[in-house]
Amino acid sequence: MARAIHWERNEDPVGIWEHRGKVVLAGAGHSKNTDRRWDGVSMDRTLGAYVVEAARAAMDDAGISPEDVDGIVTSAGGQPAHMSLGSQWGPLRPFFDAPYDSEDGLTYVTAEWIQKQMNLPNVQYMNSHGETVWNLIGLAAQVVGDGRCEVCLVPYPNGNIEGRYHQNPSLEARGGAQWSNPWGWGLSGQGFVFDQYARKYGTNHERMAPFVVQEHANGLLWPYSYYAQHEPGPFTTEDYLNGRWIARDLSIFDCDRPVQAGACYIVTTAERAKDMKQQPVYILDHTESAFTPRSLVQTLDDTESWTDIQAKRSYAGSGLRPEDIDVFAPYDGFAVFTQYFLEAFGWRGVKRGEAHDFCADDITLKGPNPINSGGGNMGTGRMRTVFITDPMEQLQGRAGDRQVDIKAEVAVTIGVLPSNAAALAFSTSPD
Amino acid sequence: MAILLSFDIDGTLELGDPPGGVTIDMVRKAIDLGFIVGSCSDRPLSSQRRMWASLDIEPDFVASKHQLGLVRAQFDDADAYYHMGDRDTDESAAKENDFGFWWHTEAELEPWLELVNSD
Amino acid sequence: MPRPIPVPDAISKPFWDACNERRLIVQVCTMCDRKQFPPEAECRECGWQFHLEWLETSGRGTIVGFSITYDSRIMAWQEEQPFNNAVVALEEDPEINFFSNLPGVPVGDVPVGATVEVDFIAVSDDQLIPEWKVVE
Numbered sequence: 098m099a100r101a102i103h104w105e106r107n108e109d110p111v112g113i114w115e116h117r118g119k120v121v122l123a124g125a126g127h128s129k130n131t132d133r134r135w136d137g138v139s140m141d142r143t144l145g146a147y148v149v150e151a152a153r154a155a156m157d158d159a160g161i162s163p164e165d166v167d168g169i170v171t172s173a174g175g176q177p178a179h180m181s182l183g184s185q186w187g188p189l190r191p192f193f194d195a196p197y198d199s200e201d202g203l204t205y206v207t208a209e210w211i212q213k214q215m216n217l218p219n220v221q222y223m224n225s226h227g228e229t230v231w232n233l234i235g236l237a238a239q240v241v242g243d244g245r246c247e248v249c250l251v252p253y254p255n256g257n258i259e260g261r262y263h264q265n266p267s268l269e270a271r272g273g274a275q276w277s278n279p280w281g282w283g284l285s286g287q288g289f290v291f292d293q294y295a296r297k298y299g300t301n302h303e304r305m306a307p308f309v310v311q312e313h314a315n316g317l318l319w320p321y322s323y324y325a326q327h328e329p330g331p332f333t334t335e336d337y338l339n340g341r342w343i344a345r346d347l348s349i350f351d352c353d354r355p356v357q358a359g360a361c362y363i364v365t366t367a368e369r370a371k372d373m374k375q376q377p378v379y380i381l382d383h384t385e386s387a388f389t390p391r392s393l394v395q396t397l398d399d400t401e402s403w404t405d406i407q408a409k410r411s412y413a414g415s416g417l418r419p420e421d422i423d424v425f426a427p428y429d430g431f432a433v434f435t436q437y438f439l440e441a442f443g444w445r446g447v448k449r450g451e452a453h454d455f456c457a458d459d460i461t462l463k464g465p466n467p468i469n470s471g472g473g474n475m476g477t478g479r480m481r482t483v484f485i486t487d488p489m490e491q492l493q494g495r496a497g498d499r500q501v502d503i504k505a506e507v508a509v510t511i512g513v514l515p516s517n518a519a520a521l522a523f524s525t526s527p528d
Numbered sequence: 529m530a531i532l533l534s535f536d537i538d539g540t541l542e543l544g545d546p547p548g549g550v551t552i553d554m555v556r557k558a559i560d561l562g563f564i565v566g567s568c569s570d571r572p573l574s575s576q577r578r579m580w581a582s583l584d585i586e587p588d589f590v591a592s593k594h595q596l597g598l599v600r601a602q603f604d605d606a607d608a609y610y611h612m613g614d615r616d617t618d619e620s621a622a623k624e625n626d627f628g629f630w631w632h633t634e635a636e637l638e639p640w641l642e643l644v645n646s647d
Numbered sequence: 648m649p650r651p652i653p654v655p656d657a658i659s660k661p662f663w664d665a666c667n668e669r670r671l672i673v674q675v676c677t678m679c680d681r682k683q684f685p686p687e688a689e690c691r692e693c694g695w696q697f698h699l700e701w702l703e704t705s706g707r708g709t710i711v712g713f714s715i716t717y718d719s720r721i722m723a724w725q726e727e728q729p730f731n732n733a734v735v736a737l738e739e740d741p742e743i744n745f746f747s748n749l750p751g752v753p754v755g756d757v758p759v760g761a762t763v764e765v766d767f768i769a770v771s772d773d774q775l776i777p778e779w780k781v782v783e
Contacts, residue, residue, distance in 0.1 A: 285732035288714030336572035
């Protein structure tokens with residue numbers, strides 16, 4: 098049933114989204130546990146099991162039954178370009194009895210797998226091509242708005258298995274790698290852009306500390322955060338400044354920690370949500386962007402230009418202005434991404450080069466500028482779902498200890514990479 | 529003879545994530561025998577301190593994984609230095625700073641006890 | 648140290664062959680007057696392949712920034728850590744970049760803004776790759 102559809106809003110001028118305010122987030126659910134990795138033994142803690150657990154929680158949250166679900170839009174592997182995280186379980190290791198007799202359910206989870214395991218009888222539309230969570234929600238919002246389904250289950254898996262992932266033992270550099278691997282180029286790309294940023298704006302890596310420390314503090318208040326569950330103590334400036342370098346100026350504490358968890362959302366029409374349990378969060382817009390560097394490497398100029406294009410597209414699509422955004426959640430999968438997105442969107446009037454000054458001021462939850470009130474990936478682990486769940490809960494007024502003191506009526510969330518992003522705008526009102 | 533033992537946590541100590549085979553009893557025994565004992569891990573320093581505090585152990589040092597050189601400088605009168613861990617990063621950190629190195633699977637056998645016995 | 652060796656393909660072979668002759672070449676689209684590196688099957692601007700030619704460069708550039716790799720995912724490089732990762736912008740078209748480890752430059756002492764000149768180093772018995780050295 099999955100088929101290629103042109104759903105992305107990535108060509109300017111995008112115009113106001115045709116389904117603005119007519120599609121909503123009606124529920125959210127998470128696997129109870131967020132693990133560092135799957136242990137390869139516990140069949141109740143597989144990625145598939147966690148996605149099913151999250152889907153049931155999301156349906157309970159929205160107050161719907163399995164019969165109500167007529168669509169499943171998921172991101173099989175949780176990553177860009179439809180990859181799954183890390184290496185595959187097979188073929189070097191044996192698979193298990195059904196339903197774990199293939200990768201599906203272990204390192205990625207398709208809509209078909211979910212439908213079968215959950216025995217959802219009325220599913221008419223399935224699509225497993227959602228990529229990262231922002232694109233995923235955008236895709237789901239578009240298919241619901243277009244009428245392909247009405248009550249859409251939107252699971253998001255993010256898995257991790259044992260071993261150091263992405264390790265490359267090859268002495269042959271083929272394809273794109275022939276231009277980078279002979280010089281050992283890799284995460285140095287992020288370090289290089291930060292180096293250019295620091296030179297251009299007269300800042301340095303130490304000035305990232307207030308942001309990362311605050312994200313950890315916020316994340317400890319989210320029950321599904323890896324850190325809340327496994328390392329519940331405060332993360333300090335001293336901790337940050339003593340982080341091991343990965344690729345200067347990127348330390349281990351600028352890199353998100355891979356974890357194993359499942360999440361799920363219910364996306365439906367505003368009309369249908371009237372009968373559901375939670376106050377709906379209206380989706381005002383989704384927009385996407387993807388860029389390729391002019392030559393070998395993404396530069397700071399590229400990064401600023403690309404994020405500017407995405408920000409303008411997002412504002413054009415939602416009809417919002419920077420001053421309309423109360424809750425702002427820019428991705429931090431490498432912590433440095435946040436400053437590029439923040440400056441592009443100009444939230445709270447932040448201009449290019451001002452992110453570190455902004456974060457050195459009051460960015461606490463109870464202050465005027467609670468950026469990433471959910472804690473981001475730095476504060477929760479690499480689930481990415483806090484970038485949907487936290488804005489949603491802030492707008493619904495049910496973020497508990499994380500609830501911000503400022504007005505929370507409009508939220509914008511953006512991720513995953515400056516080179517490959519999607520932005521979503523949410524509101525408490527359809528208008 | 530003063531011998532310094534640096535323990536990685538995750539994948540090495542029993543309360544790491546994943547758990548390793550080096551038990552806290554082994555660590556306590558090493559402390560009782562007079563080894564200089566601490567942790568060197570990718571965990572934040574505060575997290576390492578909290579771990580030791582929860583065990584009611586006062587470590588001689590905590591360090592990030594790239595800081596073995598600082599540990600060596602802090603205890604420059606020790607006679608021998610050993611780090612143990614489960615990752616290539618542990619092995620290379622040890623090598624770079626002229627520490628002896630035991631893989632986590634070797635460390636489970638408490639090889640440091642032989643150093644005492646041979647003293 | 649063994650390092651990953653580029654494996655030329657149909658599109659990149661002229662580039663790597665030129666490296667073996669100690670020449671640094673990039674593609675140019677004669678219709679768009681646009682240089683292109685890494686090489687591609689078509690001009691990214693006009694989409695045509697028929698106007699793509701190879702052009703020898705000045706072999707000079709400027710260091711525009713750098714990183715230092717401490718924990719590479721490329722296992723062959725892990726023995727060398729930490730090492731410089733500089734980005735060089737080509738003199739005649741600064742939007743064209745090359746990577747360099749700046750052999751001989753101490754780790755972290757990368758002179759951003761300095762002029763560099765291409766050099767070639769062997770990564771195997773039959774393949775040279777471009778490297779760069781700071782011009783005094």
